[in-house]
Each structure stands twice: as C-alpha cells, then as structure tokens.
Amino acid sequence: MKKDIFSLQGKVCVITGGYQGIGEIVTGFIADAGADVAIFDLNDATHVAEKVSKEYGVKAKAYICDVTDPQAVQAAIDAAAQDFGTLDLLFDNAGICLHKAALDCTPDDWRKVIDVNLNGIYYVAQIFGKYLADHGKGGSIVMTASMSATIVNIPQKQASYNASKAAVKHLAKSLAVEWVDKGIRVNSISPGYIRTAITELSDPEYQKLWIASIPYGRMGTPEELAGAVIYLLSDASTYTSGADLIIDGCFTVV
Ligand code: NDP
Numbered sequence: 001m002k003k004d005i006f007s008l009q010g011k012v013c014v015i016t017g018g019y020q021g022i023g024e025i026v027t028g029f030i031a032d033a034g035a036d037v038a039i040f041d042l043n044d045a046t047h048v049a050e051k052v053s054k055e056y057g058v059k060a061k062a063y064i065c066d067v068t069d070p071q072a073v074q075a076a077i078d079a080a081a082q083d084f085g086t087l088d089l090l091f092d093n094a095g096i097c098l099h100k101a102a103l104d105c106t107p108d109d110w111r112k113v114i115d116v117n118l119n120g121i122y123y124v125a126q127i128f129g130k131y132l133a134d135h136g137k138g139g140s141i142v143m144t145a146s147m148s149a150t151i152v153n154i155p156q157k158q159a160s161y162n163a164s165k166a167a168v169k170h171l172a173k174s175l176a177v178e179w180v181d182k183g184i185r186v187n188s189i190s191p192g193y194i195r196t197a198i199t200e201l202s203d204p205e206y207q208k209l210w211i212a213s214i215p216y217g218r219m220g221t222p223e224e225l226a227g228a229v230i231y232l233l234s235d236a237s238t239y240t241s242g243a244d245l246i247i248d249g250c251f252t253v254v
Helices: 021-032 046-056 070-084 107-134 159-178 204-213 223-233
Strands: 012-016 036-041 060-064 089-092 139-144 184-191 244-247
Touching: 012 021, 012 070, 012 107, 021 036, 021 046, 021 089, 021 223, 036 046, 036 070, 046 060, 060 070, 070 107, 089 107, 089 223, 107 139, 107 159, 107 184, 139 159, 139 223, 159 184, 159 244, 184 223, 223 244
Parallel strands: 012 036, 012 089, 036 060, 089 139, 139 184, 184 244
Antiparallel strands: none
C-alpha cells in the first residue's frame, strides 16, 4: 500500500470560485496536501493565493475569470499552464443560487443561473480536459453539484438552481465515461447546507427551518468538504469516476 495516497505533491490544481466560501477554504486544504494552486474567480483572489503560499510553501496565483465566458476560461487556462508549467487537477466549483419562484423567474434570471452553474462548470471542464488530452496527460476533476441535484429544498423556491445542479451531477457522470480512455476522472460532490455567503445571506427564517430539518442539527462547514475533494483529486480514488459524494449531515437520508 502506498504510504501517502492522499498526497497531491507535485500536482497543479485549478480551483474556480476560490475567492471565498467553499472554494477559498478547500484551496487551503489542497495546498496543504502539496499541490500548487491556480485560483479562478470573478473577484481578485490574490489574498487567498498569498495566504496559502505563505502557510503551505506552495506556488499559488489568482486569475480573474468569468467562467461563463469560454474565451476568458481559455485565456486563464493558458495563462495558468504557462505560469505553472503544467496542470493536473481541477476543482470546478464556482456557482450561484437564486431563491425565486419559477412563475416569477424571467428568462434572464433562468439564463444567469444555468449560465454560471451549468455552462460555466462545463466550459472550465471542457477546456481543462482538452488541455490534458492535448498534452497526453490524465487528471482528475471534481465538480461541485449539490444535494439539490437529488432533492427539492423547501421552503425556498429555487427550481433554476436545482435543475442546474442535477445537470452538473449528470455532466460529471457523462464526462467520466467519455474520458475514461484519456485517463481523466470526473466526479462530483453534493454538499448539503454549508455556512458560506450563499446560506448566511439567505432569509434567517429559512435558515432556522433548514437547521431544524438537518439530522445533525447544524449546517456543515467548508472544512468538512475538503477531505472528500482531496480524496477524489488524489490517487486514493484511482478506480472512482462518475461518482457523486453527498456530504449533508444526513439531510437526504431521512
Ligand atoms: P460563495 O458565494 O461563497 O462563493 C462562490 C464564489 O464563486 C464567489 O467568489 C463568486 O463570486 C464566484 N463566482 C460566481 N459566479 C462566478 C463566475 N461567473 N465566474 C467565476 N466565479 C464566479 O458560494 P459557496 O462557496 O457557498 O458555493 C460554492 C459552490 O458550492 C457553488 O457551486 C454552490 O452552488 C455550491 N454549493 C453550496 C452550498 C452551500 O450551502 N453553501 C450547498 C451546495 C452546493 P461573487 O460572490 O462575486 O458572485
């Protein structure tokens, strides 16, 4: 048995949505596992890059990138590949949420959620996958779906979000099969309610109701997702592709 099967030493990992929340915290754990990190976000995540570089002695750099713009994604992947010399791993995580009843959703509301949560996840995975294939390299991709890919949350109305996340889960499975022969693994994680801006800026009454429905009696933290991401990125999961790991404090179990 290899000694440190969870090590990401010698790898370069791209993380999207790394300015804050899940992406920011998981970036620290990925760096702690030894990977150099390229952080993509709409916002300038230089503070995250500087922090993890100082704490873990890895190379880290932030790139401003709107994942809904395939040209911007291509430019950021090209720049990161140039800066780091190679790319190996992807945590494809940027996403947004909209609480709005389907009957009130405008076409623009719908398009925005699908554009970030599904199209953005796809553009980054596709362009990253093409980079790997063009360089004859295998790699591992982890997408952030949600328990909303599997269940319908209440009382908030968020059909666009739920549909986008169900699509991400199945996109991961589809690419996993399509890219088996390229040695590229693709998995997803499905977090439950996690304490970040997305949940903390939600209606406090909703938050109370959510917590009352979670068997754990609390929301999760971004730190509690890191182990799953590292497992799926690392050589600990070489026979795992197309899997979805639900991490939700038992929310979907009951
Ligand atoms: P945050 O809002 O805290 O972080 C998301 C980051 O992604 C922000 O910096 C955001 O920027 C950025 N972002 C948004 N749109 C784009 C874009 N077009 N291009 C690049 N970056 C973008 O959210 P979380 O950390 O909570 O969420 C991360 C992922 O986890 C999302 O996919 C979310 O759906 C998923 N998730 C979250 C759960 C939770 O309870 N928190 C539960 C299940 C899944 P800006 O703030 O400017 O929009």
